[in-house]
Amino acid sequence: NAGVMQNPRHLVRRRGQEARLRCSPMKGHSHVYWYRQLPEEGLKFMVYLQKENIIDESGMPKERFSAEFPKEGPSILRIQQVVRGDSAAYFCASSPGTGGLSEQFFGPGTRLTVL
Amino acid sequence: KNEVEQSPQNLTAQEGEFITINCSYSVGISALHWLQQHPGGGIVSLFMLSSGKKKHGRLIATINIQEKHSSLHITASHPRDSAVYICAVAPFYGGSQGNLIFGKGTKLSVKP
Numbered sequence: 753n754a755g756v757m758q759n760p761r762h763l764v765r766r767r768g769q770e771a772r773l774r775c776s777p778m779k780g781h782s783h784v785y786w787y788r789q790l791p792e793e794g795l796k797f798m799v800y801l802q803k804e805n806i807i808d809e810s811g812m813p814k815e816r817f818s819a820e821f822p823k824e825g826p827s828i829l830r831i832q833q834v835v836r837g838d839s840a841a842y843f844c845a846s847s848p849g850t851g852g853l854s855e856q857f858f859g860p861g862t863r864l865t866v867l
Numbered sequence: 868k869n870e871v872e873q874s875p876q877n878l879t880a881q882e883g884e885f886i887t888i889n890c891s892y893s894v895g896i897s898a899l900h901w902l903q904q905h906p907g908g909g910i911v912s913l914f915m916l917s918s919g920k921k922k923h924g925r926l927i928a929t930i931n932i933q934e935k936h937s938s939l940h941i942t943a944s945h946p947r948d949s950a951v952y953i954c955a956v957a958p959f960y961g962g963s964q965g966n967l968i969f970g971k972g973t974k975l976s977v978k979p
Contacts, residue, residue, distance in 0.1 A: 785966065795953065797966035808966055841908060853898055853917070853957070856967070858910035 754779070756846050756859035757826075764865045771831040771838070773862045777846030784827045785856060786819060789841040798842075801827060834866045870894050873954050873970035880977050886941040888973045890954030893935065900967060901928050901939050902953040910953075913939070944977045951975070 757776040765771050777784050786798040797811040801821035812819065816834075821827040831838055841861045847854035871892045880886055890899070901913040914921050914928040916937075921928050925944075930937040941948055951974050955967040 787967075787969075794971040795955070795967075795969040797968070800966055811966065843910060845910075855912050855915045856900070857912060858902075860909050863908075 756844060756857050758842075758844050758859035758862050760862060761860060762863050762865070764867060765834050766867050767835055768833050771834050771864055771866075773829040773831075773842050773844075773864070775827040775829070775844030775846075775859055777827070777844075778857055781846035781848050781857070783847045783849065783854070784821050785845045785847075786827075786829050787843045787845065789843065789861075791840070795843065798829070831864075834864075836866050839864055839866045869970070870958075870968050871954055871956055871970040873952075873973050875973060876971065877974045878976070880944050880975070882945060882977055882979050884944050884977075886944050886948075886975065886977075888939045888952050888954075888975070890937045890939070890970055891935060892937075892954075892956045892968075894956065894968070895959045896932075896956040897959040898957045899930055899937050900955040900957070901937075902955060904951040904953060904972065906950065913952075941975075944975075946977045946979050949976050 756778055759774050782803050784801045787795045788798055789795045799812045799819045800808040804823050816832045818830045841863050843861045844859040845856040847856045874889045898915050898917045900915050903911045903913050916930050925942045927940040951972040953972045954970040
C-alpha cells in the first residue's frame with residue numbers, strides 16, 4: 753500500500769507563472785489536507801477536502817490559491833501568478849476519516865521556489 | 868500568543884538520556900497529534916491521542932485534557948532520534964473538523 757504521493761518534489765517557477773502541486777492520497781483515504789511550511793516557520797493549515805468537496809478552506813489565501821479533489825485523480829493545489837512569498841514546502845496529508853479523530857499520513861512535500 | 872506552544876524550542880542530549888518535550892494548548896480539542904520531521908523534511912505521524920497515554924517502542928506520549936497539556940518522552944535516546952518534533956491539535960468546533968493547528972516544533976539533537 754503506497755503512502756501519500758506528491759509531485760513534483762521540487763518545483764521552480766518565475767514570478768507570475770502558475771504552480772500546480774499534486775497529491776495522491778493513500779488507498780482508501782477520502783480526506784485530503786494541504787499544509788504550507790514557510791522557511792523557518794511552522795506548518796500552517798490551508799485547506800481540507802473530500803472527494804469533489806471543499807470542507808474547510810479557512811487557511812487558504814483569498815486570492816491566487818485554489819484546491820480541488822476530483823472524483824477521479826489526485827488532489828491539486830493551484831497557485832496562480834506566483835510571488836516570491838509563495839516559496840515554501842507544501843505538504844499534503846490524507847486520512848481515512850475526519851482528520852480531527854483520524855491519524856493523518858503525510859506526503860514527502862513539494863518544495864516550491866519562486867525566482 | 869500561539870494556540871499551541873512547545874518547549875523547549877531546541878534540545879541537545881547525549882545518547883542514552885531520557886528526553887521530554889512539552890506541548891500546551893489553549894483551545895478545545897478533539898485530539899492531539901505528535902509528528903516527527905526528519906532533517907530531509909519528511910513528516911511522520913508518531914501518535915494521535917485524546918486521553919491518557921500511548922507507548923510505541925521508546926516513545927511515550929501523554930495528555931492531560933483538563934490542564935491542556937501533553938508530553939512526548941523518548942527513553943534511551945539515540946542519534947537517529949535527532950529531528951524536529953511537532954505537536955499539533957485538532958480543534959473542536961462543536962463537531963470534528965479536519966484542520967490541525969501546529970506548534971513551532973522542538974529541534975532535538977542527540978549526540979553520540
